[in-house]
Amino acid sequence: MNKKVSLKDIAEAAGVSTALVSYVLNGKEEEARVGKDTALRIREMAKKMNYQPNQIAKSLKSGKSQTIGLLVADISNPFFGNLARAIEDEAKKRGYTVLFGSSDENLEKSQRLIDTFINRQIDGFIIAPAEGTASQLENLKAAHIPFVLIDRYFKDLETSYIVVDNFKATYQATQQLLQQGHHKIAYVCYKNKLQHTEDRYHGYVQALRDQGINDDENLVFEVEYNSPTDFRKRFIDLLHPDRGVEAILFSTNTLSIMGLKIINELDFAIPEDIAVFCFDQSESYDLFYCPISYVRQPLGEIGKEAVRVLLEQLHAKKPGEQQVMLDAEIIARKSCEKIKK
Amino acid sequence: MNKKVSLKDIAEAAGVSTALVSYVLNGKEEEARVGKDTALRIREMAKKMNYQPNQIAKSLKSGKSQTIGLLVADISNPFFGNLARAIEDEAKKRGYTVLFGSSDENLEKSQRLIDTFINRQIDGFIIAPAEGTASQLENLKAAHIPFVLIDRYFKDLETSYIVVDNFKATYQATQQLLQQGHHKIAYVCYKNKLQHTEDRYHGYVQALRDQGINDDENLVFEVEYNSPTDFRKRFIDLLHPDRGVEAILFSTNTLSIMGLKIINELDFAIPEDIAVFCFDQSESYDLFYCPISYVRQPLGEIGKEAVRVLLEQLHAKKPGEQQVMLDAEIIARKSCEKIKK
Numbered sequence: 001m002n003k004k005v006s007l008k009d010i011a012e013a014a015g016v017s018t019a020l021v022s023y024v025l026n027g028k029e030e031e032a033r034v035g036k037d038t039a040l041r042i043r044e045m046a047k048k049m050n051y052q053p054n055q056i057a058k059s060l061k062s063g064k065s066q067t068i069g070l071l072v073a074d075i076s077n078p079f080f081g082n083l084a085r086a087i088e089d090e091a092k093k094r095g096y097t098v099l100f101g102s103s104d105e106n107l108e109k110s111q112r113l114i115d116t117f118i119n120r121q122i123d124g125f126i127i128a129p130a131e132g133t134a135s136q137l138e139n140l141k142a143a144h145i146p147f148v149l150i151d152r153y154f155k156d157l158e159t160s161y162i163v164v165d166n167f168k169a170t171y172q173a174t175q176q177l178l179q180q181g182h183h184k185i186a187y188v189c190y191k192n193k194l195q196h197t198e199d200r201y202h203g204y205v206q207a208l209r210d211q212g213i214n215d216d217e218n219l220v221f222e223v224e225y226n227s228p229t230d231f232r233k234r235f236i237d238l239l240h241p242d243r244g245v246e247a248i249l250f251s252t253n254t255l256s257i258m259g260l261k262i263i264n265e266l267d268f269a270i271p272e273d274i275a276v277f278c279f280d281q282s283e284s285y286d287l288f289y290c291p292i293s294y295v296r297q298p299l300g301e302i303g304k305e306a307v308r309v310l311l312e313q314l315h316a317k318k319p320g321e322q323q324v325m326l327d328a329e330i331i332a333r334k335s336c337e338k339i340k341k
Numbered sequence: 342m343n344k345k346v347s348l349k350d351i352a353e354a355a356g357v358s359t360a361l362v363s364y365v366l367n368g369k370e371e372e373a374r375v376g377k378d379t380a381l382r383i384r385e386m387a388k389k390m391n392y393q394p395n396q397i398a399k400s401l402k403s404g405k406s407q408t409i410g411l412l413v414a415d416i417s418n419p420f421f422g423n424l425a426r427a428i429e430d431e432a433k434k435r436g437y438t439v440l441f442g443s444s445d446e447n448l449e450k451s452q453r454l455i456d457t458f459i460n461r462q463i464d465g466f467i468i469a470p471a472e473g474t475a476s477q478l479e480n481l482k483a484a485h486i487p488f489v490l491i492d493r494y495f496k497d498l499e500t501s502y503i504v505v506d507n508f509k510a511t512y513q514a515t516q517q518l519l520q521q522g523h524h525k526i527a528y529v530c531y532k533n534k535l536q537h538t539e540d541r542y543h544g545y546v547q548a549l550r551d552q553g554i555n556d557d558e559n560l561v562f563e564v565e566y567n568s569p570t571d572f573r574k575r576f577i578d579l580l581h582p583d584r585g586v587e588a589i590l591f592s593t594n595t596l597s598i599m600g601l602k603i604i605n606e607l608d609f610a611i612p613e614d615i616a617v618f619c620f621d622q623s624e625s626y627d628l629f630y631c632p633i634s635y636v637r638q639p640l641g642e643i644g645k646e647a648v649r650v651l652l653e654q655l656h657a658k659k660p661g662e663q664q665v666m667l668d669a670e671i672i673a674r675k676s677c678e679k680i681k682k
Contacts, residue, residue: 005484050483067457075441076426078419078624085417088443092450097457100416100441102429109433116408116438120461142391143346257624264628283419283598283623287605289630 005051014045025051067097068310069117071110071127073151075102079253079280079297080128083150086303087126094311096123105130105225118145124314126306128152131192146313148306152196153323160313160321162305166196169295169328170203173249173277176293176330178211181338182247182275184219186238188259189251191222200251200279219245228258235262239274246275247336253280260288271337278335291333298326346392355386366392408438409651410458412451412468414492416443420594420621420638421469424491427644428467435652437464446471446566459486465655467647469493472533487654489647493537494664501654501662503646507537510636510669511544514590514618517634517671519552522679523588523616525560527579529600530592532563541592541620560586569599576603580615587616588677594621601629612678619676632674639667 007025011018016038023032024042034042068091072080080102088098099122101113110130117125125147129137134154140147141159149161177185187204189197205215221238223231235258238245250256256278260270268274270290278285278294285292309322348366352359357379364373365383409432413421421443429439440463442454451471458466466488470478475495481488482500490502518526528545530538546556562579564572576599579586591597597619601611609615611631619626619635626633650663 050480065460067461074426075416075429076419076423078417078422081419081422082417085415085443085445088416088445097453098442099457099461100443101439102426102441104426104429112438116440120408120440139391257628260628282625284625284628287598287601287625287629 005046005049010042010046010049010051013049014042016042021046065121065123066095067099067120067122068307069113069120069122069125070098070100071113071117071125071129072100072102073105073128073130075100077254078282079299082281083128083299083303086299087150087306088303090304090307094307096307096311103130103133107132107136111136114140124148124310126150126310129154131194146310148310148313150302150306152194155195158321160309160323162302162309162324162326163196164297164302164328165325166199166328167203167206169279169330170200170249170251171207172203172330173279173293173295174204174207176332176336177247177249177275177277178207178213180247180275180336183213184216184243184245185247185249186219186221186245187249187251188221188223188235188255190225190255192225197251204249204251218243223255231255231258232262235259236266239263239266239268246338247277248274249277251279253278253282256280256292256294257282257284260284260292270335272339275337276335277332288335290335293333293336294331296329296331298329301326346387346390351383351387351390351392354390355383357383362387406462406464407436408440408461408463409648410454410461410463410466411439411441412454412458412466412470413441413443414446414469414471416441418595419623420640423622424469424640424644427640428491428647429644431645431648435648437648437652444471444474448473448477452477455481465489465651467491467651470495472535487651489651489654491643491647493535496536499662501650501664503643503650503665503667504537505638505643505669506666507540507669508544508547510620510671511541511590511592512548513544513671514620514634514636515545515548517673517677518588518590518616518618519548519554521588521616521677524554525557525584525586526588526590527560527562527586528590528592529562529564529576529579529596531566531596533566538592545590545592559584564596572596572599573603576600577607580604580607580609587679588618589615590618592620594619594623597621597633597635598623598625601625601633611676613680616679617676618673629676631676634674634677635672637670637672639670642667 007021008018011021020034021042023029023034024039025046029039070084070087072084074080084100091098103110103113110133114136127147127149128151129149134157137157137159149159153161153163189201208215250259270276278292280297285294305324348362349359352362361375362383364370364375365380366387370380411425411428413425415421425441432439444451444454451474455477468488468490469492470490475498478498478500490500492504494502494504530542549556591600611617619633621638626635646665
């Protein structure tokens, strides 16, 4: 951007004063009584030199940029890629442009992206927040910058959010496994304090308790984010026949894929050797030899609602916070069945 | 952003002049001989009110923002999600922040995103260009805005680009199928005039010719972007036993996934009924009942090179264009074998 064409450059090339160029390109030629031929010459020169009017200065004045900043937790995760696409399609219908950033579940990167977006005059944010970023969101609130959370929210922080009913989702998935006759159901989740992680865990536990089954901590498999080697070692241990695990409920798409790969490597047949219930969409679920059961999040609806709530805040129709909780869909297929070999 | 805290707001709250606030917050208190207590009071008030210094005005002056704009063709495509992550990881190491936009293969959206990024003072672009955007790139060139193309390039437009040797990739994949003893090899591709589409097609044709096989236009299956119904109908026809197709080479990941789903639905066994060779990575390739053969693009290296070339242009070490062509890796597995039933 170092060689951006300036009004002065155009003035020199056209052999007129910089002031004259400014009058013409800002539509004030009549006021300033610039001759028609001169105005035309200036316009043609600006076009020829590919002059870009400085929109930032303009947007600084108007305070509106028709741009939404979307902060996701990891852009290489297809869940966020598809959600980003849904938000973008909806924003486009409403005349808004979406710029993305990916925090990669990293606190510092999240703050840096928020700053970068603010400094680039976006109108508001849609954020899938990383763990521990509540204080960053508090600052946004204090600065009266409109934002809507998606996928995740913080219990102690009053904000707008669009999430699915995660408790209900894992409750119903666990119910499906129980109804098939599975009793020893393992639960695979990330180790973090995010609200949706806790909600999903409690849904699993409650479904067991409602059937008179006490939750067994040996069946709850918590794994650190981004530690595939640790996952592998412990997951193979979880599958050991001595443990007698009959079914596994995975609580995210990345955990589902990692688990399915290891189940395949060990040549366990699904559902004969082990039944599985996965979470979120993946193109793999349809291509697997046995149709995979999964909790389907309504990505299109989440995107639509997120844009709607944000624009209502921007246009101050409803400046207050709005919380939307959508139902996930339970897709029960062959992978969750109880089939004796 | 409409209630952004101004210097004047802080001045009023602290009971001092706006000029005094400006001196203190711009670190000129000594020059302006502001008392220490007053300076402290102003700083605390600014913090309390969550004052955000106007970085845009600063970046307008310095002309540097340490930000890269990344324009991909479709963010919901895992290929671009993973590539975006690779670029981001590399940019972060170099102290740059990446903002993304997705053109969704749409001309108008591509132009709008380019404008949005320019107006937000990014330092330069990394672009996977949509079809027909050559003139948009010409304008960027004319305006001396640094950019590097990835994945795709235009033959008639001299720019920096990082791509894989697509001709070689499909040449070698076709060779693998030929060496297995397949002769009737169908080729599935999108119908467009993008250079990488043509290069991949020519690689397939050349490999056949080098084995004395004439390319048969009945075996070349061209499909419009975003038309799954048309794809389905014609792909089922392609698989009709009368056609005698022995193997299929898919030229993108999205085409591969669509094709595999239909092959599964029709209960064709891979490789017994039909052999396949796919393109690009997908988590499905490892989870499929038969390990899928595919052309693996070196995403990490593409990301690294794209950032390197862009930063060299930005820092004017090498202001000229640089073209990098990387080798794809040919992963030949069971899906391409010739196995008689």
